[in-house]
Amino acid sequence: MKLKVGVFKFTSCSGCQVELIRMNEQLPELLNLVEFKYWAMASSKLEDGPYDLALVEGAISTPECIEEVKAIREKSRVLVALGDCAVTGGVPSIRNWMSQREAETIVYPKPGCIRSTRVYGIDEYVKVDYYLKGCPPRLENILEVFKAVILGVKPRLRQHPVCVECKFYENECLLTTYKQPCMGPVTAAGCGAICPNVGRVCEGCYGPMSDPNIASMVERLKEIGLSDDEILRKFRKYAGMSKLYREVAKL
Amino acid sequence: MGGASQLFKTDLEGLDRLIRKLRSGGYVVYGPVKQGRSWFFLEIDSVKQVDLNYVRTVLPPKKLLHPPREKLFEFKLDDGFEVSEKPTPSAVALFGVHPCDLKAIERQDEFFSQTPEDPYYLARRRNTLIIGLTCTRVDENCFCLSRGTGPEVSTGFDILITDVGNGYLLEPGSAKGLELLKSLGFQEAGDEYLEAKQKLIEELKKSFTKHMPSEGLAELAKSLLDHEVWKETAERCLSCGNCSLVCPTCYCFDVYDVLELNLRSGVRVRELDSCQLLEYAEVALGGNFRRNRFQRLRHWMLCKFGAAGGGLYSSCVGCGRCIVYCPASIDLTEVAGRLRGGG
Ligand code: SF4
Ligand code: SF4
Ligand code: SF4
Numbered sequence A: 001m002k003l004k005v006g007v008f009k010f011t012s013c014s015g016c017q018v019e020l021i022r023m024n025e026q027l028p029e030l031l032n033l034v035e036f037k038y039w040a041m042a043s044s045k046l047e048d049g050p051y052d053l054a055l056v057e058g059a060i061s062t063p064e065c066i067e068e069v070k071a072i073r074e075k076s077r078v079l080v081a082l083g084d085c086a087v088t089g090g091v092p093s094i095r096n097w098m099s100q101r102e103a104e105t106i107v108y109p110k111p112g113c114i115r116s117t118r119v120y121g122i123d124e125y126v127k128v129d130y131y132l133k134g135c136p137p138r139l140e141n142i143l144e145v146f147k148a149v150i151l152g153v154k155p156r157l158r159q160h161p162v163c164v165e166c167k168f169y170e171n172e173c174l175l176t177t178y179k180q181p182c183m184g185p186v187t188a189a190g191c192g193a194i195c196p197n198v199g200r201v202c203e204g205c206y207g208p209m210s211d212p213n214i215a216s217m218v219e220r221l222k223e224i225g226l227s228d229d230e231i232l233r234k235f236r237k238y239a240g241m242s243k244l245y246r247e248v249a250k251l
Numbered sequence B: 001m002g003g004a005s006q007l008f009k010t011d012l013e014g015l016d017r018l019i020r021k022l023r024s025g026g027y028v029v030y031g032p033v034k035q036g037r038s039w040f041f042l043e044i045d046s047v048k049q050v051d052l053n054y055v056r057t058v059l060p061p062k063k064l065l066h067p068p069r070e071k072l073f074e075f076k077l078d079d080g081f082e083v084s085e086k087p088t089p090s091a092v093a094l095f096g097v098h099p100c101d102l103k104a105i106e107r108q109d110e111f112f113s114q115t116p117e118d119p120y121y122l123a124r125r126r127n128t129l130i131i132g133l134t135c136t137r138v139d140e141n142c143f144c145l146s147r148g149t150g151p152e153v154s155t156g157f158d159i160l161i162t163d164v165g166n167g168y169l170l171e172p173g174s175a176k177g178l179e180l181l182k183s184l185g186f187q188e189a190g191d192e193y194l195e196a197k198q199k200l201i202e203e204l205k206k207s208f209t210k211h212m213p214s215e216g217l218a219e220l221a222k223s224l225l226d227h228e229v230w231k232e233t234a235e236r237c238l239s240c241g242n243c244s245l246v247c248p249t250c251y252c253f254d255v256y257d258v259l260e261l262n263l264r265s266g267v268r269v270r271e272l273d274s275c276q277l278l279e280y281a282e283v284a285l286g287g288n289f290r291r292n293r294f295q296r297l298r299h300w301m302l303c304k305f306g307a308a309g310g311g312l313y314s315s316c317v318g319c320g321r322c323i324v325y326c327p328a329s330i331d332l333t334e335v336a337g338r339l340r341g342g343g
Helices: A015-021 A024-031 A063-075 A084-088 A091-097 A100-107 A139-151 A162-168 A214-223 A228-239 B012-024 B099-113 B119-126 B175-183 B191-206 B217-223 B228-236 B242-246 B293-304 B332-339
Strands: A003-009 A034-039 A051-057 A076-082 A130-132 B008-010 B028-035 B038-043 B069-077 B081-085 B092-097 B128-133 B159-163 B168-172 B253-259 B265-272
Touching: A003 A015, A003 A063, A003 A139, A015 A051, A015 A076, A015 A139, A024 A034, A024 A139, A034 A051, A051 A063, A051 A084, A051 A139, A063 A076, A076 A084, A076 A139, A084 A091, A084 A228, A091 A228, A130 A139, A162 B242, A214 A228, A214 B228, B008 B012, B012 B028, B012 B092, B012 B168, B012 B175, B092 B099, B099 B119, B099 B128, B119 B128, B128 B175, B159 B175, B168 B175, B168 B191, B217 B293, B217 B332, B228 B293, B228 B332, B293 B332
Parallel strands: A003 A034, A003 A051, A051 A076, A076 A130, B028 B092, B092 B128, B128 B159
Antiparallel strands: B008 B168, B028 B038, B069 B081, B069 B265, B159 B168, B253 B265
């Protein structure tokens, strides 16, 4: 019996779904195991649940979204937050730090018909079984979840910091050696340290790791000369709404 | 090993010949190369690529013997269960390994040779030739002197190179090393070479500024588990794992399977782990023996002080890497000093 899968989207750029589509040659193999019952980006044939697995992309930002995500939860055995927006609100959540009105006016010429709420990850409203962190999550990690759900085991998703993967590649440390504001020590791994691998600081796109020492990280960033405002933006950028960062992001 | 009769000397060109000889003998040769602001053990084909005055590499040569991530074997589930072992590893020559790292390799050798032996490590180790290099300088984070792991070494290498100013002294440390030196037709070195080396080492010893003597440290640390230094230091610790990942004596690893999408075949992977990470001591149902950051930091340092289960195998050789690469400037020698009652 193939796994019945639904892929859903809320407030997001669709990049996480693109990551899934990008699997190319692995797709036929995956299709031996799963059946996409609902995936608007891939097919116009949309079937109602129940689903064995729902992958939910996007943040929740309108009253309608809240009802919809609850309905999806009802119909799904396993529900996965696909990507940062679904996990914590992600990049769209930066609008939480300005007034609703201001954000709406910047984006829409006639904001009169817009009804939006504060931006949250989906677990503000429904129970989430697994979190696929990242902007976007790496395909490898998405496939790990498919395999784990089929086999009924816990997926192996890294919660330790990016520094671990960065050291595996023996990169020069941008923070200690170059005094650059690398967020690696507080950010969850799983990306394969792709930014430090090419000499760029970790931007923190996987959100907080399992046990970030936020106060110490703030000190480290101050030490290398970042202003309070710059530090604030570092923590707000991808995961300011995560429970671990809300305080430092001054929600 | 050795005895004064078996010393050789050469020049830079001679070292180049040594590297070429190893390569033509089937060895992949790795040496300390400078890139950016740091040194790395990289594949080399000439001594010209090497910085013979390097201080320390980011990752120790451990990366070639106990790699950060390795495929142990592939498996397949058909009618039966098939496992394909890894082929014999290629021969590797480590060129320019400093005393602290030589001592660290000796400890790893002992550790992985215990019962049950680690076949993956030992297969690579048997195919590895080690050419040591006496340091020409120490920096503010070197402290091998107080650990008894340098700057002098008498074991742990096949050949030891020392730059004595007007040439290089070559000391064999194994039959293989001796044979290699002879085959290259290097001239025998007179006693003045040894004397020059001794003088150099005495000078080097004077330049150490950091110290962490081993005497009684393990016992002391074990008796001071409630010392305030642990919690105080842990306030800064990021639990990033950098210290243990760069440490030449940290050997802890994790093993897991990666299944193919056919769900019938896959690979078993081994990967370095770190006791500084929350997940390290996690057990079923989310239990965790070291949930608090200070417990993990304390455990790691106890291990480096020789007080953990691994005893001396995983204890500190004074290379200074963990200090250099700690984003929070945590220095285990300072912690040891606090335990001894200083500061
Ligand atoms: S470069 Fe960044 S991710 Fe890599 S070890 Fe340094 S702080 Fe960590
Ligand atoms: S504990 Fe630090 S100084 Fe000692 S061997 Fe390990 S990395 Fe080097
Ligand atoms: S490198 Fe420093 S901050 Fe990171 S885990 Fe080790 S002691 Fe803590």
